[in-house]
Amino acid sequence: TLIRVVVAGAYGRMGREVLKTVWQAEDMVLVGAVDVRGEGQDVGPLWGAPEVGVTLQGELDKVLAETRPDVMVDFTTPDVVAENIKTALHHGVRPVVGTTGMSSRELEEIRALAGELKLGCVIAPNFAIGAVLMIRFAAEAARYLPHVEIIELHHDQKLDAPSGTAIKTAEVVAAARGDFRQGLPTEVEKIPGARGGSFDGGIRIHSVRLPGLVAHQEVIFGGLGQTLSIRHDSISRESFMPGVLLAIRRVMHLEGVVYGLENLLFE
Amino acid sequence: TLIRVVVAGAYGRMGREVLKTVWQAEDMVLVGAVDVRGEGQDVGPLWGAPEVGVTLQGELDKVLAETRPDVMVDFTTPDVVAENIKTALHHGVRPVVGTTGMSSRELEEIRALAGELKLGCVIAPNFAIGAVLMIRFAAEAARYLPHVEIIELHHDQKLDAPSGTAIKTAEVVAAARGDFRQGLPTEVEKIPGARGGSFDGGIRIHSVRLPGLVAHQEVIFGGLGQTLSIRHDSISRESFMPGVLLAIRRVMHLEGVVYGLENLLFE
Amino acid sequence: TLIRVVVAGAYGRMGREVLKTVWQAEDMVLVGAVDVRGEGQDVGPLWGAPEVGVTLQGELDKVLAETRPDVMVDFTTPDVVAENIKTALHHGVRPVVGTTGMSSRELEEIRALAGELKLGCVIAPNFAIGAVLMIRFAAEAARYLPHVEIIELHHDQKLDAPSGTAIKTAEVVAAARGDFRQGLPTEVEKIPGARGGSFDGGIRIHSVRLPGLVAHQEVIFGGLGQTLSIRHDSISRESFMPGVLLAIRRVMHLEGVVYGLENLLFE
Amino acid sequence: TLIRVVVAGAYGRMGREVLKTVWQAEDMVLVGAVDVRGEGQDVGPLWGAPEVGVTLQGELDKVLAETRPDVMVDFTTPDVVAENIKTALHHGVRPVVGTTGMSSRELEEIRALAGELKLGCVIAPNFAIGAVLMIRFAAEAARYLPHVEIIELHHDQKLDAPSGTAIKTAEVVAAARGDFRQGLPTEVEKIPGARGGSFDGGIRIHSVRLPGLVAHQEVIFGGLGQTLSIRHDSISRESFMPGVLLAIRRVMHLEGVVYGLENLLFE
Structure with a gap:
C-alpha cells in the first residue's frame, strides 16, 4: 500500500x-x-x-x-x-x-x-545523505589517521565562514580522536590566516568563497606516505x-x- | 614493557x-x-x-x-x-x-x-590503513548511494589494469548494494572503452597510467544533486x-x- | 553609450x-x-x-x-x-x-x-570561457609534458561517450605534441575497457556517468615526479x-x- | 653530437x-x-x-x-x-x-x-616545468575569470606558510587582473583565519600541512556557473x-x- x-x-x-x-x-x-x-x-x-x-x-x-x-x-x-x-x-x-x-x-x-x-x-537538520556519510566516515577515519584538515568551498554570496557542516565535522573528528594535538608549535604564518581557522586540537578549517561554487567540502586525512580524502559536492536542493x-x-x-x-x- | x-x-x-x-x-x-x-x-x-x-x-x-x-x-x-x-x-x-x-x-x-x-x-594482503578505510567506506556508502564508478591512477610502469585494489573495491560495493544495476542500456561509445571496464551490476572502473603518479584511487558515488568521493593517495612504501x-x-x-x-x- | x-x-x-x-x-x-x-x-x-x-x-x-x-x-x-x-x-x-x-x-x-x-x-560552438581556457592550456602543456589522459564526467542521462569537449581536447593535444606516442605495448586489460578509449598517439579518454554530476572534465599531464591537472566544472547554463x-x-x-x-x- | x-x-x-x-x-x-x-x-x-x-x-x-x-x-x-x-x-x-x-x-x-x-x-629558481606552467596558466586565466583562490598543500614539516610558489602565483594573478577586487566586505569569520591569508585585491591563500603530502598547489578560478582549477602535484626531486x-x-x-x-x- x-x-x-x-x-x-x-x-x-x-x-x-x-x-x-x-x-x-x-x-x-x-x-x-x-x-x-x-x-x-x-x-x-x-x-x-x-x-x-x-x-x-x-x-x-x-x-x-x-x-x-x-x-x-x-x-x-x-x-x-x-x-x-x-x-x-x-x-x-x-x-x-x-x-x-x-x-x-x-x-x-x-x-x-x-x-x-x-x-x-x-x-533532521541536514537531509543530504552524502554530507551525513562524509561526517560519519570522517569520525571513523580520525581514529586511525588523526591528522586532518577541512576545506569547505561555497558560492561567494555565503557570508559566514566556516560553514556549519565544517564545524560539525570538526566536532565529531575532535571527539573521535580524543586529546590528540596536531601541528608544530614552530609554524610561522607569513600572511596572517594562511593556515586557516584553528579548531580544537589544531584541526584547521579553510573556507573558499567563489562564484561558480555551490556547496562542497573536503576532509583530508594525512598519515605516513598517504592521504585519505572524503569529499561531498552538492549542487542543488x-x-x-x-x-x-x-x-x-x-x-x-x-x-x-x-x-x-x-x-x-x-x- | x-x-x-x-x-x-x-x-x-x-x-x-x-x-x-x-x-x-x-x-x-x-x-x-x-x-x-x-x-x-x-x-x-x-x-x-x-x-x-x-x-x-x-x-x-x-x-x-x-x-x-x-x-x-x-x-x-x-x-x-x-x-x-x-x-x-x-x-x-x-x-x-x-x-x-x-x-x-x-x-x-x-x-x-x-x-x-x-x-x-x-x-594482511594490504597494510595501507587509508586503502582499507576507503574500501570500508565505499561499502557503507553504496547502501545509500548505489550509483558508483571507480577511477584508479598508477605510474605508467604498471602493466595490468585495473588494479587489485580497484577490483576488491568493486567487489565489496557490488556485495553491499545487492542486485542494483546502474547505467542506461542505450548508452553509446563513440570510442570503444571510453566508458571503462564494466564490473558486476554496471560498476565502471577506469585505469589511468601516467608518469609522476604513484598509487591512487577515487571512488565516486552519485545521487540526486550530489556526489560523494573517497580518495586514497599513496606515495611510498x-x-x-x-x-x-x-x-x-x-x-x-x-x-x-x-x-x-x-x-x-x-x- | x-x-x-x-x-x-x-x-x-x-x-x-x-x-x-x-x-x-x-x-x-x-x-x-x-x-x-x-x-x-x-x-x-x-x-x-x-x-x-x-x-x-x-x-x-x-x-x-x-x-x-x-x-x-x-x-x-x-x-x-x-x-x-x-x-x-x-x-x-x-x-x-x-x-x-x-x-x-x-x-x-x-x-x-x-x-x-x-x-x-x-x-562559437562553446561559449564557456573555462572550457575554452582548459583546451588552450592543455595544448600548451602538451608541448612540455606530453603524457596525458582525459577524464570527463557527466550526468547519467548523457548517452554518448566521450563528450565532444573531450574529443576536441584530445585533438588539440595530439596536434600540439606531434607524433609522440604514449603507453606501453605490453599493457594488459584484465577487464576490457579499463584503460579507456584510445585516441591518436595513445591518449586515453575516460567517461564517467553518474547522477549528481553536471558537466566536468579533467586533463591530467604526467612527467617525472609530478602531475599537472586542469579541470573545468560547469554546473549550469x-x-x-x-x-x-x-x-x-x-x-x-x-x-x-x-x-x-x-x-x-x-x- | x-x-x-x-x-x-x-x-x-x-x-x-x-x-x-x-x-x-x-x-x-x-x-x-x-x-x-x-x-x-x-x-x-x-x-x-x-x-x-x-x-x-x-x-x-x-x-x-x-x-x-x-x-x-x-x-x-x-x-x-x-x-x-x-x-x-x-x-x-x-x-x-x-x-x-x-x-x-x-x-x-x-x-x-x-x-x-x-x-x-x-x-632558474624553480626547474619544475609543471609549476611554471601552472603559474603561467593562472596569469592567463585571471584575465577572463578574475575571482581566484589558492590552496597549497605541503608535508607537515614545512614550517612557513604560505609557500613561495603560492605567493609567486598570487603576484602574477594580481598583476594580470589589474585593480580587480574580490570578496564581500560583509563577510564574517566565525573562527579567525578561516578565510585564509589575504593577498592584494582579496586573493585568498590557504595552506594545508599534513603528513603524507609532499608539495601540491591548486589554483581555483570561479565564474558564473563554472570553476576552472589548475593543480600541480610534485612528489619527488x-x-x-x-x-x-x-x-x-x-x-x-x-x-x-x-x-x-x-x-x-x-x-
Missing part, C-alpha cells in the same frame, strides 16, 4: 522540491499541501508540471482531518514548526521535519508526545530529497523521535 | 622499511633480522642509518631461538612464508604477515595451529607502516588468525 | 538565460526578443522576473527594422540560423551566434557577406553567459567572422 | 639526481662531477648504480680544463655559485644554475660577462629533472642570461 503524504511549507523552495519528489515516488501518494501562501492554487505548476489535482490550503489541522495522511513533511519556519508537529501527532500522523531552530524545550515536549502516542517522528524519501519510508516503522539522519542510516 | 620484534625478509624493500619503523617505535625493540641476502651485515645502513648493532642472519629458526621475540614480521616470498609462520608459532612467536600468495590449504593449517597454540597471527605497527601491537592480544587489516580496524 | 541587443531564440532555455544576462548587464539594453513560441508575452517572467516591457515577437526582420539594435544574439536551430545571420547583417546588425549545425557552405557565405559589409560576427557578454562587447569592434571563442580570447 | 656535461654540487641531493638524469639522457654524456665532499669516489653509487667511471673531484677549474664540457649544471650553495658561474664562462662553458640566493649585483656581473662572451646561461634537461639543451643555442624557466618555455 502507498504511503499518504502531506507537505507543510509547500510553497517554499524546499517545499516545492518535496512536492515534486513525493509526486514522483512510486510508493507514495501526495494527498495534501499546506502553506499560508498561494492558497487555492494547484501545486503542479510550483515545480513546473501541469496541474495535478492537489491544491494549496492554509490550515494544517483541516487538511490532516480531511486527507488522513500517514506522514507530514514539514519545511516551514522556526515559529510554527513545533506546533505543526504536535498537531500532526494528535492526528496520528508521523512528522518528517527539516525545519531547524526548535528550542530544546520544544524538542523535549515532542519527544514525550511521540513516545506516548507510539508514533515515529524524524527531525535535490540533494536533500533521497534523505527525505528515506525518512518518509522509515518513519512508518519507528516509535518516538529520531534526531539526525545519521541515526536512521547507521542504527 | 617493550614488544620484541624480529623481521623476516629484512633485506627486501618492504623489509627495510619495517626495520626502520620498528627501530623508531618507542614501544618496540628490534631484536633480529633474517634474510638469505646480506648475511652478517649490520641492518642500520639498509635504511640509511649508522650501524645499530643488529645483523642480518640467514636462519629464522636460530634467530628466534636466540632472541626470543614476541612478534615476527614477515615480508618474504610465497614459497617460504607458510613455513616461516609455522616456525614462528612453534617458538611461541606471533606472526604479522604481509607476504601474499599462500594457498588456502596452507592458510587452513596455520589457522588450526595458531588456534591450538592460542597465539595471535595477523595476515611508508604508507604501509602504520598498519604494520597497529598489527604488531594488536597481535599481542589476539588468539588465532585475523585475516585482513579491516578485521583489526573494525572488529 | 549602451549596446542595443536583440535575442533570437529567446523562448528556449539558452535564450532565456541570455535575456536575463543582457537585461542585467550595465552596458547593454535589451531592445527585442524573437521566437515563434510565446508571441506577445512579456519576457520578464521567462527568467522568473516581473514584466520588463519587452515582448516576444515572431518576425526577426520586423523586430530588427523597428528596434535598430547593434547586436543580435542567436540561439535558435540549425535550420534557421544561417538565414537569421544574413538578415541581421543586411540590417547592419552584428550577429553573436551559439547555434551549432551550420554547413560549411553557409559559413562561407556568411564570411563573405560580413567581410563585404565590414561588420563583425562571432560564431549560466556558465556560457560570460562568454556571450564578452562576444557582444567585442563584436562591436570586429570586421568579418571570428569562429570560436578562443580566437576572441587569445588573438 | 652529444652534449658534454659537468655537474657542480654533485654530492648533494639535487646533484645526485642530476648526475643520474644526465647519465641516462641519450643526447648527453657526463664528463665530470665536482664537490668538496666525497672526493675520489665513483659517482654511480650516489644514485644507486654500479661504478660508471666518473669520479668526484674537488676543484671546478681543474675539472673544466681537463674535461672541456659544453655545459656546467650547478646545484651548490649561495656562497660559491657566482664564482662557479664566472669560472665556467671563462672556460667557454655554459652554466645551467638551480642554486638560489645570488645577490642582484652578482647577477648583473654574470649578465654582463655572458653577454660579452656570447655564451648562454640559464638561471625528479620533478625538476625535465626542466634541467630542457635547459641543458636550450642553453647551447642562447647568448646571454635567461632568468626563470618560464622564459625558456614561452619565448
Whole structure:
C-alpha cells in the first residue's frame, strides 16, 4: 500500500522540491499541501508540471482531518514548526521535519508526545545523505589517521565562514580522536590566516568563497606516505530529497523521535 | 614493557622499511633480522642509518631461538612464508604477515595451529590503513548511494589494469548494494572503452597510467544533486607502516588468525 | 553609450538565460526578443522576473527594422540560423551566434557577406570561457609534458561517450605534441575497457556517468615526479553567459567572422 | 653530437639526481662531477648504480680544463655559485644554475660577462616545468575569470606558510587582473583565519600541512556557473629533472642570461 503524504511549507523552495519528489515516488501518494501562501492554487505548476489535482490550503489541522495522511513533511519556519508537529501527532500522523531552530524545550515536549502516542517522528537538520556519510566516515577515519584538515568551498554570496557542516565535522573528528594535538608549535604564518581557522586540537578549517561554487567540502586525512580524502559536492536542493524519501519510508516503522539522519542510516 | 620484534625478509624493500619503523617505535625493540641476502651485515645502513648493532642472519629458526621475540614480521616470498609462520608459532612467536600468495590449504593449517597454540597471527594482503578505510567506506556508502564508478591512477610502469585494489573495491560495493544495476542500456561509445571496464551490476572502473603518479584511487558515488568521493593517495612504501605497527601491537592480544587489516580496524 | 541587443531564440532555455544576462548587464539594453513560441508575452517572467516591457515577437526582420539594435544574439536551430545571420547583417546588425549545425557552405557565405559589409560576427560552438581556457592550456602543456589522459564526467542521462569537449581536447593535444606516442605495448586489460578509449598517439579518454554530476572534465599531464591537472566544472547554463557578454562587447569592434571563442580570447 | 656535461654540487641531493638524469639522457654524456665532499669516489653509487667511471673531484677549474664540457649544471650553495658561474664562462662553458640566493649585483656581473662572451646561461629558481606552467596558466586565466583562490598543500614539516610558489602565483594573478577586487566586505569569520591569508585585491591563500603530502598547489578560478582549477602535484626531486634537461639543451643555442624557466618555455 502507498504511503499518504502531506507537505507543510509547500510553497517554499524546499517545499516545492518535496512536492515534486513525493509526486514522483512510486510508493507514495501526495494527498495534501499546506502553506499560508498561494492558497487555492494547484501545486503542479510550483515545480513546473501541469496541474495535478492537489491544491494549496492554509490550515494544517483541516487538511490532516480531511486527507488522513500517514506522514507530514514539514519545511516551514522556526515559529510554527513545533506546533505543526504536535498537531500532526494528535492526528496520528508521523512528522518528517527539516525545519531547524526548535528550542530544546520544544524538542523535549515532542519527544514525550511521540513516545506516548507510539508514533515515529524524524527531525533532521541536514537531509543530504552524502554530507551525513562524509561526517560519519570522517569520525571513523580520525581514529586511525588523526591528522586532518577541512576545506569547505561555497558560492561567494555565503557570508559566514566556516560553514556549519565544517564545524560539525570538526566536532565529531575532535571527539573521535580524543586529546590528540596536531601541528608544530614552530609554524610561522607569513600572511596572517594562511593556515586557516584553528579548531580544537589544531584541526584547521579553510573556507573558499567563489562564484561558480555551490556547496562542497573536503576532509583530508594525512598519515605516513598517504592521504585519505572524503569529499561531498552538492549542487542543488535535490540533494536533500533521497534523505527525505528515506525518512518518509522509515518513519512508518519507528516509535518516538529520531534526531539526525545519521541515526536512521547507521542504527 | 617493550614488544620484541624480529623481521623476516629484512633485506627486501618492504623489509627495510619495517626495520626502520620498528627501530623508531618507542614501544618496540628490534631484536633480529633474517634474510638469505646480506648475511652478517649490520641492518642500520639498509635504511640509511649508522650501524645499530643488529645483523642480518640467514636462519629464522636460530634467530628466534636466540632472541626470543614476541612478534615476527614477515615480508618474504610465497614459497617460504607458510613455513616461516609455522616456525614462528612453534617458538611461541606471533606472526604479522604481509607476504601474499599462500594457498588456502596452507592458510587452513596455520589457522588450526595458531588456534591450538592460542597465539595471535595477523595476515594482511594490504597494510595501507587509508586503502582499507576507503574500501570500508565505499561499502557503507553504496547502501545509500548505489550509483558508483571507480577511477584508479598508477605510474605508467604498471602493466595490468585495473588494479587489485580497484577490483576488491568493486567487489565489496557490488556485495553491499545487492542486485542494483546502474547505467542506461542505450548508452553509446563513440570510442570503444571510453566508458571503462564494466564490473558486476554496471560498476565502471577506469585505469589511468601516467608518469609522476604513484598509487591512487577515487571512488565516486552519485545521487540526486550530489556526489560523494573517497580518495586514497599513496606515495611510498611508508604508507604501509602504520598498519604494520597497529598489527604488531594488536597481535599481542589476539588468539588465532585475523585475516585482513579491516578485521583489526573494525572488529 | 549602451549596446542595443536583440535575442533570437529567446523562448528556449539558452535564450532565456541570455535575456536575463543582457537585461542585467550595465552596458547593454535589451531592445527585442524573437521566437515563434510565446508571441506577445512579456519576457520578464521567462527568467522568473516581473514584466520588463519587452515582448516576444515572431518576425526577426520586423523586430530588427523597428528596434535598430547593434547586436543580435542567436540561439535558435540549425535550420534557421544561417538565414537569421544574413538578415541581421543586411540590417547592419552584428550577429553573436551559439547555434551549432551550420554547413560549411553557409559559413562561407556568411564570411563573405560580413567581410563585404565590414561588420563583425562571432560564431562559437562553446561559449564557456573555462572550457575554452582548459583546451588552450592543455595544448600548451602538451608541448612540455606530453603524457596525458582525459577524464570527463557527466550526468547519467548523457548517452554518448566521450563528450565532444573531450574529443576536441584530445585533438588539440595530439596536434600540439606531434607524433609522440604514449603507453606501453605490453599493457594488459584484465577487464576490457579499463584503460579507456584510445585516441591518436595513445591518449586515453575516460567517461564517467553518474547522477549528481553536471558537466566536468579533467586533463591530467604526467612527467617525472609530478602531475599537472586542469579541470573545468560547469554546473549550469549560466556558465556560457560570460562568454556571450564578452562576444557582444567585442563584436562591436570586429570586421568579418571570428569562429570560436578562443580566437576572441587569445588573438 | 652529444652534449658534454659537468655537474657542480654533485654530492648533494639535487646533484645526485642530476648526475643520474644526465647519465641516462641519450643526447648527453657526463664528463665530470665536482664537490668538496666525497672526493675520489665513483659517482654511480650516489644514485644507486654500479661504478660508471666518473669520479668526484674537488676543484671546478681543474675539472673544466681537463674535461672541456659544453655545459656546467650547478646545484651548490649561495656562497660559491657566482664564482662557479664566472669560472665556467671563462672556460667557454655554459652554466645551467638551480642554486638560489645570488645577490642582484652578482647577477648583473654574470649578465654582463655572458653577454660579452656570447655564451648562454640559464638561471632558474624553480626547474619544475609543471609549476611554471601552472603559474603561467593562472596569469592567463585571471584575465577572463578574475575571482581566484589558492590552496597549497605541503608535508607537515614545512614550517612557513604560505609557500613561495603560492605567493609567486598570487603576484602574477594580481598583476594580470589589474585593480580587480574580490570578496564581500560583509563577510564574517566565525573562527579567525578561516578565510585564509589575504593577498592584494582579496586573493585568498590557504595552506594545508599534513603528513603524507609532499608539495601540491591548486589554483581555483570561479565564474558564473563554472570553476576552472589548475593543480600541480610534485612528489619527488625528479620533478625538476625535465626542466634541467630542457635547459641543458636550450642553453647551447642562447647568448646571454635567461632568468626563470618560464622564459625558456614561452619565448
